[in-house]
Amino acid sequence: MIMAYELQGRLLKRLVVEQSDAIPVQSQLASTICAQIAQLSVEQQDYDKAIRYYTEGLSFVENDPKLLIELAQLYLAKGDSDACEYQCIKLLKNIENNNDVNMMMADLMFKKQEYGQALFYYRQLLQGSPDNFLVLSKLIMLFRKTGKLEKVPEVVMLAERKSPKTVMEPGFNYCRGLYFWYTGQPNSALRHFNKARKDSDWGQNAVYNMIQICLNPDSEIIGGNVFETLDDDFSGEPNENEMDQLAVRTAEKLLKEYHAHTQQEQEQHTLLQNSCLMATNDRSNVEKALEAFTEMAAAKKDHVPSLLAVAQACMVLKLIPRARNQLKRITKIPWNLNDAEEFEKSWLLLSDIYIKAGKYDLAMDFLKHCLQYNQSCCKAYEYTGFIMEKEQSYMDAVANYQMAWKCSSEANPAIGYKLAFNYLKAKMYMHAIDICHKVLKNHPTYPKIRKEVFEKARASFKP
Numbered sequence: 001m002i003m004a005y006e007l008q009g010r011l012l013k014r015l016v017v018e019q020s021d022a023i024p025v026q027s028q029l030a031s032t033i034c035a036q037i038a039q040l041s042v043e044q045q046d047y048d049k050a051i052r053y054y055t056e057g058l059s060f061v062e063n064d065p066k067l068l069i070e071l072a073q074l075y076l077a078k079g080d081s082d083a084c085e086y087q088c089i090k091l092l093k094n095i096e097n098n099n100d101v102n103m104m105m106a107d108l109m110f111k112k113q114e115y116g117q118a119l120f121y122y123r124q125l126l127q128g129s130p131d132n133f134l135v136l137s138k139l140i141m142l143f144r145k146t147g148k149l150e151k152v153p154e155v156v157m158l159a160e161r162k163s164p165k166t167v168m169e170p171g172f173n174y175c176r177g178l179y180f181w182y183t184g185q186p187n188s189a190l191r192h193f194n195k196a197r198k199d200s201d202w203g204q205n206a207v208y209n210m211i212q213i214c215l216n217p218d219s220e221i222i223g224g225n226v227f228e229t230l231d232d233d234f235s236g237e238p239n240e241n242e243m244d245q246l247a248v249r250t251a252e253k254l255l256k257e258y259h260a261h262t263q264q265e266q267e268q269h270t271l272l273q274n275s276c277l278m279a280t281n282d283r284s285n286v287e288k289a290l291e292a293f294t295e296m297a298a299a300k301k302d303h304v305p306s307l308l309a310v311a312q313a314c315m316v317l318k319l320i321p322r323a324r325n326q327l328k329r330i331t332k333i334p335w336n337l338n339d340a341e342e343f344e345k346s347w348l349l350l351s352d353i354y355i356k357a358g359k360y361d362l363a364m365d366f367l368k369h370c371l372q373y374n375q376s377c378c379k380a381y382e383y384t385g386f387i388m389e390k391e392q393s394y395m396d397a398v399a400n401y402q403m404a405w406k407c408s409s410e411a412n413p414a415i416g417y418k419l420a421f422n423y424l425k426a427k428m429y430m431h432a433i434d435i436c437h438k439v440l441k442n443h444p445t446y447p448k449i450r451k452e453v454f455e456k457a458r459a460s461f462k463p
Helices: 002-018 020-043 047-060 065-078 081-094 099-111 115-128 133-145 149-162 170-182 186-194 203-215 228-234 240-255 263-279 283-299 304-316 320-331 337-356 360-373 378-390 394-407 413-425 429-442 449-461
Strands: none
Touching: 020 047, 020 065, 047 065, 065 081, 065 099, 081 099, 099 115, 099 133, 115 133, 133 149, 133 170, 149 170, 170 186, 170 203, 186 203, 203 240, 203 263, 240 263, 263 283, 263 304, 283 304, 304 320, 304 337, 320 337, 337 360, 337 378, 360 378, 378 394, 378 413, 394 413, 413 429, 413 449, 429 449
């Protein structure tokens, strides 16, 4: 291929002198050869060589849309946001409403955390194809980041109206599963992910998410201690341990359907496999998981998922200083979108450690990080509310518990209790009674809330 490129270069030099009218056709051929060399270089992960040949190809045929798109995609994959944006802007000047370019611009803006611009491009893509489920899934993730999950039903409905068959589509069910998971409705999320789990395009991610939900349906902070005693008080299920073990067995069965094809998927498989061990809460199993996580963290520098897993296992084993050291390592690693979930979990777990130690200022710094990157982070609001409550700033506690209550779709009774209790402390008795009604409607045997909040609020409200 390189020889063909060199021969074509010599031919073009001769044509300048001997046959100038043949130059456009031969220039196009030279550009095609350059593109083929670049594509081979990408397959070999030699990105610098690929960029060189794409650029060379564009010197033969300036503003070739295909080459510009492939070069922009390469810059995006390489993490060079500025170069990618430059190529996309060149493309948009020559081609209007190109889906590939709009998708790239949307993904680029998402990575750069320019969420308003990302929203513009995703919406533009959905206007033409409301049933483009890849775009819809990314838009749902964007709404989560910006604290606007209440807008999801509207775009889901537009997709549903496109065709009566939409509700059966695996991509559509995957998107609905994401929404339910993000809004604290794990059973509904599982039901919809299950409808996508056999699909060749959506199945792998659906299975991954289902395993995560089985192992941690309420999105608790694994290894966290701040809410541990409170949650024990509020666990009204007598056979809860049995249900937890059933969930672990379900996760293990689903793991057999998770087929790793890339290095990243192999790493995820190892993490999931050992997370299943850790979820049994059997000390010897947790120690085995910790050993596997430690090996992973040692093999790959600054690998946030394995560092977090080491910290979580250490917390379960009560090795708190070691856990804290792992989490501090993560705080020194620059944030990236691929590991966004793991960064958030590590900041929350470190906040939990600091709150338990009474170091509220340090905890607040990391909780602010969580909300900077995810304005729908229910746990960040809950922890902040807890700190405000401890400092007897009840109105501030109410404001944060309100956000946590909203982010959990008003479905988490523990958050409802905390919100009602702080309304009571803030002497907002009607609001306290209203929240009690909502909690008791769905959880009529929920402990403490009737006696400690509802009855006291009603008694205080009487003239």
